[in-house]
Amino acid sequence: MEAPEKCCDTQIKVLSSGDYILPPPLQASIDKIVEKEGYISHKTINRSISTSGGNFLGELYEVDIKGRTADGDKETNIFIKNKMDDIQVTIIDVTECYSMENFFYGHLSKLYYDIQNKANIPIEERFNMVKSYDATNPNAIILENLAKKGFTTVHRMEVASLKFAQLSVQQLARFHGLSWVLEKLHPEYFEKKIRPLKLTFQFNDDYQKFIDNMSTYTDKCVDVQQKVRLNKFKPGVMDTLKKNYFENAGRRCCLCHGDYRANNILVKKDGDSISEVIPVDYQLLYYGCPVMDFIYFIFPCTDQEFRRKHLDDLKDLYYESLRKFLKYFNMDVESLYPRREFETEYKKRLDCGLAFGLLITPILFTEDDDVPDLAKGDLGTVSVTPDPKMDERIRGLVDDFQKWGIL
Known part of the structure; x- marks a missing residue:
């Protein structure tokens, strides 16, 4: 019998009252949305919010627009992720991240919507996307606020429920499938816009310092024998990631999400059961091997028991979901x-699954009130206070990779 689906937590903290004054560029974007949505009269309620460690590269806001249009009363609920001015992190190009996500919501998502619509794919079998608002602002992502429709996120420390993992893997397969469909239907667009996309991470000295820093926390979770094995693995982590992200010549590649983890998947529940998931956060899009997204999803959000019971089934589900989705376009997955x-x-x-788990888990298991400010760029010295539950997660991770011959 499966454990109850204990995985949903809004993790939203209101940082300001409803009369918060937005930065002028954001207010200008909201004014454009008010005009496009046809408001004759309206009022807005603005709030600054935090996701308690779910987001590191932006300031988050909620905006509720209420008023009257020619067709009657109307309400528009908006979520904004706005680039911070003082981000100092050097392992990633933050400006490029926002450009990438604006490309997805401003252009690619519209193509994907049309492609799925023309193929008459049933709604429940489509790749899900959040509605975006076209209010030109290169430093902000402006979306429908689905929290108003009951969507939440998975808490960072929770082991994914089976239902959440199944729905998320299905969505991932459809996302990858759409890339290949796009390549078939719009080859010139694909060659110009998709194939050149490179991962924005910089595997530099600061990234190595980040690896070394996180290892000080994961080393404390394992016994002496496991630590010895880890110490042999860790010096090659950065080279392992470089090779798997960038050396793809001769392999079948597609558009990859790049940050497909539990925090970046919105969840809606129908009673006690999860009914829908929607992937978000496309700041790390790149053209590469689809397996990397699958591995990145599995290892930070599952424990050893979950993987023992469900990993092989989820691999089957991914591939069968890809097969089924491509059939709508008369494409044979084999x-x-x-x-x-x-x-x-x-x-x-x-x-890479071991590398991801070792690097991400200490951040995921930091208590909400102690989440470090990674935007300051001090990744080599940033201090975290992981929950004691992290010990078991890391031990299970290391044990699995010993059994699989990686360690």
Whole structure:
């Protein structure tokens, strides 16, 4: 019997009252939305919010617009992620991150909507996307606020429920499938806009300092024997990531999400059961191997018991979901991306799962009131206070990779 679906937590903290004054560029964007939505008269309620460690590269706001249009009363609920001015982190190009996400919501999502619509894909079998608002602002992502419709996020420390993992893997397969469909239907667009996309992470000295810093926390979770094995693995972590992200010549690639983790997937529940998930946060889009997204999703948000019970089934589900989705476009998954190739790439890149788990878990297990400010760029010295539950998660991770021959 599966454990109850204890995975949803809004994690939203209101930092300001409803009369918060938005920065002028954001207010200008809201004014454009008011005009486009046809308001004759209106009032707005603005709030500054925090996701308690769910977001590191922006200031978050909620805006509720209420008023009257020619068709009657209307309410528009908006969520904004706005680039901070003082971000000092050097391992990622933050300006490029916002440009990437604006590209997704401003252009690509519209293409994906039209492609799925023309193929008459049933709503429940489509790739889900949040509605975006076209209010030109290169430093802000402006979306429908789905919290108003009951969507939440998974808490960082929780083990994913089976239902959440299943729905998330299905969505991931459709996202990858759409990339190949786009390549077939719009080859010139794909060659110009998708294939050149590179991961924005910089594997530099600061990234190595981040690796070394996080290892001081994960080392405390394991016994002496496991620590010895980890110490042999850790010096090659950055080279492992570089190789798997950038060396893809001769392999079947597609548009990858780049940050497909539990915090970046909105969840809606129908009673006690999860009914829908919607992926968000496209700041790290890149063209690469689809298996990397799958591995990145699995290892930070599951524990050893979950993987023992469900990992093989989720791999099957991913591939079968990809097969089913591509059939709507008369595309054969075995010809495009054979199961044999999927399994080969999974085995080749599995060591990234250990790297992801070791790097991300200390941040995920930091208490809400102690989440570090990663935007300051001090990744080599940033201090965290992980919840004691992290110990078991890391031990299970290391034990699995010992059994699989990675350590």
